[in-house]
Amino acid sequence: xxxxxxxxxxxxxxxxxxxxxxxxxxxxxxxxxxxxxxxxxxxxxxxxxxxxxxxxxxxxxxxxxxxxxxxxxxxxxxxxxxxxxxxxxxxxxxxxxxxxxxxxxxxxxxxxxxxxxxxxxxxxxxxxxxxxxxxxxxxxxxxxxxxxxxxxxxxxxxxxxxxxxxxxxxxxxxxxxxxxxxxxxxxxxxxxxxxxxxxxxxxxxxxxxxxxxxxxxxxxxxxxxxxxxxxxxxxxxxxxxxxxxxxxxxxxxxxxxxxxxxxxxxxxxxxxxxxxxxxxxxxxxxxxxxxxxxxxxxxxxxxxxxxxxxxxxxxxxxxxxxxxxxxxxxxxxxxxxxxxxxxxxxxxxxxxxxxxxxxxxxxxxxxxxxxxxxxxxxxxxxxxxxxxxxxxxxxxxxxxxxxxxxxxxxxxxxxxxxxxxxxxxxxxxxxxxxxxxxxxxxxxxxxxxxxxxxxxxxxxxxxxxxxxxxxxxxxxxxxxxxxxxxxxxxxxxxxxxxxxxxxxxxxxxxxxxxxx
Numbered sequence: 001x002x003x004x005x006x007x008x009x010x011x012x013x014x015x016x017x018x019x020x021x022x023x024x025x026x027x028x029x030x031x032x033x034x035x036x037x038x039x040x041x042x043x044x045x046x047x048x049x050x051x052x053x054x055x056x057x058x059x060x061x062x063x064x065x066x067x068x069x070x071x072x073x074x075x076x077x078x079x080x081x082x083x084x085x086x087x088x089x090x091x092x093x094x095x096x097x098x099x100x101x102x103x104x105x106x107x108x109x110x111x112x113x114x115x116x117x118x119x120x121x122x123x124x125x126x127x128x129x130x131x132x133x134x135x136x137x138x139x140x141x142x143x144x145x146x147x148x149x150x151x152x153x154x155x156x157x158x159x160x161x162x163x164x165x166x167x168x169x170x171x172x173x174x175x176x177x178x179x180x181x182x183x184x185x186x187x188x189x190x191x192x193x194x195x196x197x198x199x200x201x202x203x204x205x206x207x208x209x210x211x212x213x214x215x216x217x218x219x220x221x222x223x224x225x226x227x228x229x230x231x232x233x234x235x236x237x238x239x240x241x242x243x244x245x246x247x248x249x250x251x252x253x254x255x256x257x258x259x260x261x262x263x264x265x266x267x268x269x270x271x272x273x274x275x276x277x278x279x280x281x282x283x284x285x286x287x288x289x290x291x292x293x294x295x296x297x298x299x300x301x302x303x304x305x306x307x308x309x310x311x312x313x314x315x316x317x318x319x320x321x322x323x324x325x326x327x328x329x330x331x332x333x334x335x336x337x338x339x340x341x342x343x344x345x346x347x348x349x350x351x352x353x354x355x356x357x358x359x360x361x362x363x364x365x366x367x368x369x370x371x372x373x374x375x376x377x378x379x380x381x382x383x384x385x386x387x388x389x390x391x392x393x394x395x396x397x398x399x400x401x402x403x404x405x406x407x408x409x410x411x412x413x414x415x416x417x418x419x420x421x422x423x424x425x426x427x428x429x430x431x432x433x434x435x436x437x438x439x440x441x442x443x444x445x446x447x448x449x450x451x452x453x454x455x456x457x458x459x460x461x462x463x464x465x466x467x468x469x470x471x472x473x474x475x476x477x478x479x480x481x482x483x484x485x486x487x488x489x490x491x492x493x494x495x496x497x498x499x500x501x502x503x504x505x506x507x508x509x510x511x512x513x514x515x516x
Contacts, residue, residue: 021480021487029064030486036476040465049475051482057425059357066357073426074353076440077244080433081260081349082186082340086175087434098136105132160326164276167269169238175431176239177263185337187261188348191229191274193218193254194330202251203370212377215254217281217325219420220383220413222247222255224279225327226427232273237265245427246352249360253374255421258352260338262432267335274333280323284316286382290394296402301391313385313398356425361417371416378420380406383413451497 022032034051041047059066094102112125159165177184196211197204204210226245234241245259294301294310302309311319338345355362361371382389388404390397397404413422433440469476477485 017480018478018483021483024487025483026063028487028490029067030483030490031062031064032483033062033065034482034486036469036473036482038467038469038475040467042463042465049469051486057356058359060359060362063357070353070356072437072440072444073356074349075444076428076433076435076437077260077349077352078345079435079440080242080244080428081262081338081345082184083242083262083433084176084184087431089431089434101132101136105129105136108132160278160280163278164272166232166236166273166276168235171234172239174239175242175262183339185264185339187259187264187270188336188338188344189259189261189270190256190332190334191226191259192250192256192330192332193222194328195252195254199252202253204252207370207373210373212373213287213381214325216374216377216381216420218327219255219378220381220422221279221281221325221327222421223423224281225277225329226257226423228279229274229277229329230429232277233261233265233270236269236273237263239263240431242429242432243427244352244429244432246356247360247421247423247425247427248355249362249419253360253371253419255360255419260348260352264337270335271333274329278326278328281325281327282317282320283324283382283385284320284390284393284395285324286389286393289380289392294391294394294396296404300400301396301404303394310391310394310396312396312400313390316395359417360419360421361415374419375416378414381420383409383411383420383422387411448497451500 025032031051031053033054033056035054037050037052039048039050053065053068054062055069056062056065057069108125108128112122112129115122115125177186193215196215197206197209199205226247230241230243242262243259245257247255247257250256290303292303292305295304297309300309300312336344336348338348380389380392382393385398387409388397389406389409391404392406411422412418413420435443476482
């Protein structure tokens with residue numbers, strides 16, 4: 001081969017070398033998309049390049065990171081499902097804004113008390129105190145909201161007449177279920193959405209009559225329906241029910257819920273709760289698109305035919321007399337009792353995490369026509385108050401700005417891989433395992449470090465300074481070299497771990513041939 005052809009050969013060999021390195025990395029559980037960061041040690045002045053795992057939960061992007069994330073979630077589910085003691089929740093420290101609000105409220109209360117003693121009018125102070133109470137309450141639930149000036153809109157909380165009533169028990173301050181003859185059973189519940197047409201093998205029998213619009217709206221608002229179910233479940237149970245749930249796609253592309261529930265209720269009550277749960281969507285109607293293309297003016301969109309501004313989001317909401325959509329669960333409700341430590345418990349945990357490494361859209365393979373129709377219905381369906389698709393129906397989106405085009409919303413709900421569901425795939429209640437996901441990761445790290453005989457000491461966070469690596473940095477080796485280096489490091493760790501485990505069990509390393 002001549003020198004003239006050598007550069008081309010090298011360029012052709014580089015992708016091949018990367019593909020081989022990626023396959024080897026997958027076999028050894030190494031991240032195939034590491035993020036290169038430069039780490040400066042402020043104590044020694046040494047700078048080195050460190051490959052940080054990408055942490056993707058999807059197998060299509062990084063199988064190794066997706067597998068670790070799945071195992072972490074399985075450990076989280078297992079540790080909290082049959083908890084037999086009350087978790088101790090330490091409240092978060094108050095922010096500076098929350099502290100200021102409480103202190104200011106105390107000052108206003110002191111002024112009001114002095115005004116009462118002096119016989120002065122306290123109407124202005126009472127109004128200030130009422131406003132501060134609202135601010136403090138909202139700041140405690142949603143963080144810093146100081147300066148919120150928009151008026152709150154209230155809707156009636158009266159139950160719909162077409163929804164059955166639910167029993168309501170007195171709440172107990174506990175997260176544990178009842179004990180029966182020394183056993184504390186729990187539940188595994190599966191909830192689905194209704195179908196809008198006859199379905200066979202995961203696709204509508206008659207796509208022309210299938211109501212894709214309502215199916216798309218159900219997917220968009222499914223997370224709100226799950227929230228309502230949890231609220232009703234706790235009211236009926238009479239205690240602070242804890243849960244670990246995952247959202248997965250059915251063959252017909254509709255999201256459904258698998259939920260591990262701590263404690264137990266009668267199956268009939270669970271089905272009654274599911275039948276009585278609903279969520280009303282108080283949005284403008286999105287059934288009939290307008291016959292014009294809205295035009296942006298100085299401060300909003302207007303009808304080019306009449307020159308009048310389109311109704312703003314708040315104006316459109318104020319004109320509503322009834323919800324535009326009501327979402328409910330389907331008739332199919334599966335309820336299963338599970339005991340701690342049983343084979344059923346392990347099987348349910350594996351089933352809960354079965355599809356966590358796949359996107360919702362992965363189930364659309366083999367049903368391209370059905371998936372395409374569903375995507376078309378989602379394209380112009382509004383996903384939020386700020387969605388540009390509201391222009392398609394003659395309403396200005398909330399916070400409207402120039403350049404909005406219907407059908408071009410960037411929300412992940414409109415992406416094919418999400419199938420309209422923009423919420424979290426894993427839903428965990430706050431008192432589930434008494435640990436955050438970061439603490440579960442720390443537990444796994446502690447186990448490994450103890451097995452390796454290394455001290456599990458967290459270094460001073462101020463010691464290192466991290467900086468991103470620019471593309472084309474000459475200090476960065478090719479990705480294939482970096483992957484193989486990580487594989488070698490992983491092999492060294494495993495050999496060391498096997499050596500320590502063999503020593504602990506009294507095995508002869510020379511006989512087994514597993515010495516590092």
